Amino acid sequence: MNAPSYVTLESQFDETVQPANSGLLRFITAGSVDDGKSTLIGRLLYDTGNVAADQLAAIQATSQKRGLAAIDWSLLTDGLIAEREQGITIDVAYRYFATSRRKFIIGDAPGHEQYTRNMVTAASSADSAILLVDARKGVTTQTRRHAYLAHLLGIRELVLAVNKMDLVDWQPAVYQDIVDAFNAFVSALGRHHVQAIPLSALNGTNVATRAEAIPWYHGPSLLEYLEAVPARRDAERAPLRLPVQRVVRVMLGNAANGASDTEFRGYQGTLASGRLHIGDEIAVWPTGQRARVKGLTVAEQSLAMASADHAVVVALESEIDISRGDMLSNAIQPPRVVKTLTADMCWLSEQPMQARGKYLVKHTTRTVNAFFEELSYRVDVNTLDHQATPETAVMNDILRVKLKLQQPLLVDAYVDNRTTGSFIVIDPASLHTVAAGVII
Amino acid sequence: MNEQVNTPVNQTHAAADHLDLLEAEALFILREVIAECRHPVLLFSGGKDSAVLLHLAYKAFHPERIGCALLHIDTGHNYDEVIAYRDRMAERYACQLHVRSVEDSIRKGSVRLRHALESRNAYQSVTLMEAIAEFGFDACLGGARRDEEKARAKERIVSVRDEFGQWEPKNQRPELWSLYNTRVALGDHLRVFPISNWTELDVWQYIQREDIELPALYFAHPRQVVRRGDILVPVTHLTPAQAGDTVETISCRFRTVGDISCTAPVASSAGNVADIIAETAQCLLTERGATRLDDRASDAAMEQRKKEGYF
Numbered sequence: 001m002n003a004p005s006y007v008t009l010e011s012q013f014d015e016t017v018q019p020a021n022s023g024l025l026r027f028i029t030a031g032s033v034d035d036g037k038s039t040l041i042g043r044l045l046y047d048t049g050n051v052a053a054d055q056l057a058a059i060q061a062t063s064q065k066r067g068l069a070a071i072d073w074s075l076l077t078d079g080l081i082a083e084r085e086q087g088i089t090i091d092v093a094y095r096y097f098a099t100s101r102r103k104f105i106i107g108d109a110p111g112h113e114q115y116t117r118n119m120v121t122a123a124s125s126a127d128s129a130i131l132l133v134d135a136r137k138g139v140t141t142q143t144r145r146h147a148y149l150a151h152l153l154g155i156r157e158l159v160l161a162v163n164k165m166d167l168v169d170w171q172p173a174v175y176q177d178i179v180d181a182f183n184a185f186v187s188a189l190g191r192h193h194v195q196a197i198p199l200s201a202l203n204g205t206n207v208a209t210r211a212e213a214i215p216w217y218h219g220p221s222l223l224e225y226l227e228a229v230p231a232r233r234d235a236e237r238a239p240l241r242l243p244v245q246r247v248v249r250v251m252l253g254n255a256a257n258g259a260s261d262t263e264f265r266g267y268q269g270t271l272a273s274g275r276l277h278i279g280d281e282i283a284v285w286p287t288g289q290r291a292r293v294k295g296l297t298v299a300e301q302s303l304a305m306a307s308a309d310h311a312v313v314v315a316l317e318s319e320i321d322i323s324r325g326d327m328l329s330n331a332i333q334p335p336r337v338v339k340t341l342t343a344d345m346c347w348l349s350e351q352p353m354q355a356r357g358k359y360l361v362k363h364t365t366r367t368v369n370a371f372f373e374e375l376s377y378r379v380d381v382n383t384l385d386h387q388a389t390p391e392t393a394v395m396n397d398i399l400r401v402k403l404k405l406q407q408p409l410l411v412d413a414y415v416d417n418r419t420t421g422s423f424i425v426i427d428p429a430s431l432h433t434v435a436a437g438v439i440i
Numbered sequence: 441m442n443e444q445v446n447t448p449v450n451q452t453h454a455a456a457d458h459l460d461l462l463e464a465e466a467l468f469i470l471r472e473v474i475a476e477c478r479h480p481v482l483l484f485s486g487g488k489d490s491a492v493l494l495h496l497a498y499k500a501f502h503p504e505r506i507g508c509a510l511l512h513i514d515t516g517h518n519y520d521e522v523i524a525y526r527d528r529m530a531e532r533y534a535c536q537l538h539v540r541s542v543e544d545s546i547r548k549g550s551v552r553l554r555h556a557l558e559s560r561n562a563y564q565s566v567t568l569m570e571a572i573a574e575f576g577f578d579a580c581l582g583g584a585r586r587d588e589e590k591a592r593a594k595e596r597i598v599s600v601r602d603e604f605g606q607w608e609p610k611n612q613r614p615e616l617w618s619l620y621n622t623r624v625a626l627g628d629h630l631r632v633f634p635i636s637n638w639t640e641l642d643v644w645q646y647i648q649r650e651d652i653e654l655p656a657l658y659f660a661h662p663r664q665v666v667r668r669g670d671i672l673v674p675v676t677h678l679t680p681a682q683a684g685d686t687v688e689t690i691s692c693r694f695r696t697v698g699d700i701s702c703t704a705p706v707a708s709s710a711g712n713v714a715d716i717i718a719e720t721a722q723c724l725l726t727e728r729g730a731t732r733l734d735d736r737a738s739d740a741a742m743e744q745r746k747k748e749g750y751f
Contacts, residue, residue, distance in 0.1 A: 024461050093594045094593055098639070256533075311464040324475055419618070432613055
């Protein structure tokens with residue numbers, strides 16, 4: 001069988017290539033109710049030796065008690081009372097497993113109603129998405145919806161896991177049709193990398209180990225893929241962004257043990273992207289003032305350079321006025337300073353949007369008052385059609401919106417920077433997080 | 441895969457990298473809470489997870505000293521050594537230490553025991569809520585991890601509790617990117633778990649890397665125990681040997697240290713952190729499966745307790 005046109009990894013997969021620069025991969029699993037998602041996660045955990053004997057004994061006993069012929073792996077992941085009572089998954093759960101090569105965090109998003117907001121939530125922190133398809137049903141509306149949401153949240157690495165291949169006798173034509181249909185859809189969305197894998201979660205075929213018995217498939221097993229796929233660390237190559245979390249001031253008497261008791265002023269924050277060296281000239285936003293970096297530390301450890309994801313303390317050569325919510329950038333590639341946000345937004349709350357209501361927008365470390373100036377269109381996540389000028393937003397809606405801000409935010413487009421391109425909306429009355437947005 | 445760099449990464453490097461990421465995430469969360477909450481407190485029991493949390497708080501604040509107090513809910517059933525360790529750590533980091541005891545709640549009548557030797561672990565919730573109300577804390581930083589238990593796997597890093605301390609799994613705030621919503625109404629408070637994404641093994645690897653001091657109970661030592669099924673019950677004044685019990689002295693260590701009446705040691709010869717890491721990596725039982733006398737009551741014992749205000 002020929003490698004499908006869009007899928008390049010299958011022919012190129014090189015098992016000797018080790019993951020670059022990351023011992024940690026975050027991925028999500030998405031699929032509809034009966035596509036075997038829980039079974040797949042259970043299999044992954046079990047086959048990598050990450051199910052403890054007492055956990056296994058407990059779910060074996062429950063499976064037996066219910067008269068099941070095989071272990072019900074969903075018992076491993078569906079932990080809440082109501083979930084077990086109703087046999088459903090309520091909310092995103094996070095699972096952990098490790099192999100000798102890598103640590104993994106699974107964002108396990110339920111495939112039921114409320115799918116959109118759960119999927120958006122889980123996808124927001126994921127490097128990669130596994131989209132599960134039942135080989136007998138092929139690409140469904142649900143598959144397209146999940147692929148679109150993964151795309152919206154900026155996940156470029158997609159796995160099309162064609163499950164239950166044993167139930168279609170591992171026919172290559174069935175697999176190929178599904179892969180072609182999926183690629184046709186996903187290519188229209190934009191640039192992605194798709195790895196298709198035919199597998200049987202129930203039997204564990206192509207899950208943790210590659211099945212030699214399927215001569216037409218030469219790609220990786222799911223686990224091999226997960227161990228090798230690059231984690232999202234492209235943030236290091238992006239321009240410097242350091243949202244200030246906290247101003248730290250040592251005066252007489254409040255120095256940590258071991259720290260010098262002389263006066264010190266510095267800025268705490270995690271680099272959203274880029275690199276920062278001692279001696280670099282930086283600009284502070286929204287004022288645009290400039291200064292040179294004098295010190296970079298994490299507790300008592302001094303660094304010559306900090307890069308994306310480092311939680312540092314920055315000291316500057318000159319005294320300038322900086323507060324929480326300001327942002328440091330390099331001198332020549334500043335963020336956009338905006339008082340209007342154009343964004344794609346997912347409404348998460350059961351309470352519909354108050355079209356004329358005031359909301360809070362939290363973006364990096366800055367929270368500002370805002371209101372919706374315009375609802376441009378709603379995306380039908382099933383057809384991807386645009387429905388013009390909605391009056392309000394209800395739970396699970398994806399909308400293009402324009403928000404008016406009381407104070408400026410320091411932003412980038414989400415496609416360029418996941419941290420400075422994302423925000424949440426908080427309802428000042430209920431204090432709930434009611435929406436999530438990605439900046440255009 | 442086009443962007444893959446063909447540099448082989450060895451396992452130690454990979455492990456170091458994942459600890460860096462977990463640490464940075466925890467420091468970020470701690471700083472958000474410190475910056476945004478009015479009156480946060482760090483729950484410190486003297487156990488390994490809270491020891492890691494305290495160390496992370498030290499790093500999050502540095503070069504300032506830790507700017508929030510420690511709160512310990514003392515069941516009165518703690519090992520003396522853990523209490524001494526707790527006091528020593530509070531002193532080392534120059535933190536104010538508040539201790540509130542279940543014993544006081546019993547005296548006040550807000551906790552009523554069914555019998556004198558009943559485990560007081562679950563009653564900590566009552567005393568904790570009393571302390572939160574007394575001091576007006578709006579955020580409690582805790583060392584709970586999602587890998588401990590299925591119900592915890594579903595809990596947010598920043599979790600809102602009402603005035604009864606209740607956790608409502610169906611009504612949690614969605615958590616996206618690293619944008620934590622720390623707003624709470626008056627009377628409500630937050631439980632914040634900066635090491636949610638850590639596993640037991642991560643905690644031990646970090647303890648090794650950062651050279652974090654722990655109570656000696658965590659390391660193999662000879663101890664008198666009796667066997668109850670697959671659990672080793674330490675022989676103490678609260679859990680005395682009963683008629684017909686065979687008391688043995690074996691080499692054991694605690695994987696989790698809490699109330700004497702509900703934590704059990706495991707047989708082990710691991711006398712240092714490196715040995716414990718090797719043992720943990722190979723261990724076939726979960727931390728709670730092997731060691732807790734109280735989570736086994738039902739499949740959902742933890743969830744029930746969390747709904748009642750437990751952390």
